Amino acid sequence: MEIGTRLSGEIASYLDLATREIELTEANMASTDLEGDNGNAGNIFNAPTQVAGSAQAISVVMTDPDKIAAAGLGQGTGDGSNATAAANLATQSIINNETPSNYYSNMISTLGALVSQTTTENTALGASVTQLQTQRDALSSVNLDEEASNLEEFQRSYQAASQVFTILNSVMASALNLGVETAVA
Amino acid sequence: MRVDPFYLSNLSASLDQTQATQEQLSQELSSGLSFSQIGQNPTAAAQNVQLLNQIGRDDSFTQTASLTQGMLQVTDSALGSVVTQLNQAISLATEADNGTLSASDLHSISNQLAGIRDEVLSLANTNYQGVFVFGGSQTGNAPFTLNSGTSPATVTYNGDQDVNTLIAPTGQSIQLNIPGDQIFTQAGVNVLGTLNNLVADFATGGSGSGVQDTTSLTAALNYVSQQRVTIDNSVTRLNDASSAATEESTQLTQAQTNLMQADVASVSTQLSLTQSQQSALIEIIASLGQESLFDKLQA
Numbered sequence: 001m002e003i004g005t006r007l008s009g010e011i012a013s014y015l016d017l018a019t020r021e022i023e024l025t026e027a028n029m030a031s032t033d034l035e036g037d038n039g040n041a042g043n044i045f046n047a048p049t050q051v052a053g054s055a056q057a058i059s060v061v062m063t064d065p066d067k068i069a070a071a072g073l074g075q076g077t078g079d080g081s082n083a084t085a086a087a088n089l090a091t092q093s094i095i096n097n098e099t100p101s102n103y104y105s106n107m108i109s110t111l112g113a114l115v116s117q118t119t120t121e122n123t124a125l126g127a128s129v130t131q132l133q134t135q136r137d138a139l140s141s142v143n144l145d146e147e148a149s150n151l152e153e154f155q156r157s158y159q160a161a162s163q164v165f166t167i168l169n170s171v172m173a174s175a176l177n178l179g180v181e182t183a184v185a
Numbered sequence: 186m187r188v189d190p191f192y193l194s195n196l197s198a199s200l201d202q203t204q205a206t207q208e209q210l211s212q213e214l215s216s217g218l219s220f221s222q223i224g225q226n227p228t229a230a231a232q233n234v235q236l237l238n239q240i241g242r243d244d245s246f247t248q249t250a251s252l253t254q255g256m257l258q259v260t261d262s263a264l265g266s267v268v269t270q271l272n273q274a275i276s277l278a279t280e281a282d283n284g285t286l287s288a289s290d291l292h293s294i295s296n297q298l299a300g301i302r303d304e305v306l307s308l309a310n311t312n313y314q315g316v317f318v319f320g321g322s323q324t325g326n327a328p329f330t331l332n333s334g335t336s337p338a339t340v341t342y343n344g345d346q347d348v349n350t351l352i353a354p355t356g357q358s359i360q361l362n363i364p365g366d367q368i369f370t371q372a373g374v375n376v377l378g379t380l381n382n383l384v385a386d387f388a389t390g391g392s393g394s395g396v397q398d399t400t401s402l403t404a405a406l407n408y409v410s411q412q413r414v415t416i417d418n419s420v421t422r423l424n425d426a427s428s429a430a431t432e433e434s435t436q437l438t439q440a441q442t443n444l445m446q447a448d449v450a451s452v453s454t455q456l457s458l459t460q461s462q463q464s465a466l467i468e469i470i471a472s473l474g475q476e477s478l479f480d481k482l483q484a
Contacts, residue, residue: 036325071322078316078324080349080361087352090242105234112227119224133191142188 015055288390319365322347337385
């Protein structure tokens with residue numbers, strides 16, 4: 001699986017699960033708000049019906065802070081038992097048998113490890129590309145020694161061919177002048 | 186030897202890399218943090234989450250404690266005033282009980298006791314920032330109402346028996362209120378009921394059951410003092426817990442600093458090396474640009 005897919009998949013799963021647990025916990029805490037609305041206090045968040053996509057779909061639906069249900073069911077508005085219960089969730093294993101803090105910490109660790117792994121793989125692949133290029137160049141790129149050798153060879157051939165033409169020229173001149181050697185222009 | 190066709194692009198890539206390294210090291214120096222992205226140190230990032238969470242809880246508790254201390258102090262102050270009023274009432278009742286006062290004097294004492302009862306009733310209905318502190322969870326309305334239509338007068342408690350607590354980061358549970366009926370109308374040590382009885386005892390110029398009611402009021406006074414100790418203990422525990430939370434927050438912040446702070450000496454050395462590498466690369470690239478095939482064509 002591609003790193004990018006893993007990254008988005010795993011983190012989305014983490015967030016969806018956490019979001020869903022928050023919503024379920026909230027829905028289970030029937031209670032009383034500051035206006036004395038006993039048992040019918042509105043939710044702070046909306047409540048999608050399934051885990052997948054919860055993190056993306058969650059939104060705050062409460063508009064009046066007086067409607068936060070801090071009091072327990074059947075208690076007066078000055079009661080704080082529901083707020084205390086909500087605060088206690090911070091130390092309870094409510095998400096995947098972990099506390100919210102540990103769950104989030106693990107998500108950060110997983111995300112960081114994935115990013116680190118991706119960076120390492122990127123570096124390794126870059127090194128691999130460089131190595132392969134070097135190997136290819138060792139076989140197919142311009143070899144200065146070969147080129148120098150060939151150049152020397154061609155130069156010598158050229159010189160030899162030139163010498164042949166010089167000799168032929170001299171022979172032809174001698175033939176045309178009936179054996180008298182003269183300079184040929 | 187074969188010619189590297191990627192010589193220039195490799196040089197450029199190396200320059201990019203040293204530039205990125207230099208930027209990262211400069212960022213570490215300017216921010217004082219050893220990493221700025223979680224991928225650079227996932228373990229430390231995860232530990233930092235835990236530290237931030239605990240620091241946040243400590244700070245939140247400190248703020249809550251600060252707000253709650255005001256309410257507890259008002260409650261304690263009200264109970265202190267009640268004790269003062271009850272001592273005064275006992276003095277008056279004792280004076281009335283000695284049998285030497287005239288009917289007019291007893292009537293006057295009855296009126297003074299009625300004034301004290303009204304003052305105690307007012308203290309029992311103490312309001313702190315819109316919250317009636319002795320109403321249990323029924324904090325929106327005055328918890329006690331007086332009915333003077335009967336003799337003796339009667340007092341009705343409109344609150345409930347709810348007790349709020351504040352949980353400290355250490356898990357300690359701190360009581361934040363005492364229901365009013367537990368203090369002022371508790372059976373056997375009924376403060377307001379006894380005061381009403383005493384008012385009625387001396388209202389007609391006689392002493393009635395004044396002696397017995399004075400004894401009851403003394404018992405009620407002792408009971409109120411005991412209840413006040415609960416609030417005093419809460420104030421002390423809240424202060425201690427708040428101090429502990431502040432201290433813990435400081436320690437956690439230090440731990441966070443130790444976890445994340447950059448080693449300035451090491452980073453400076455690395456930065457210097459990177460800058461040298463970068464200068465060398467720039468020089469090589471510059472020297473390559475000084476001579477080209479086009480120069481040969483011109484010659």
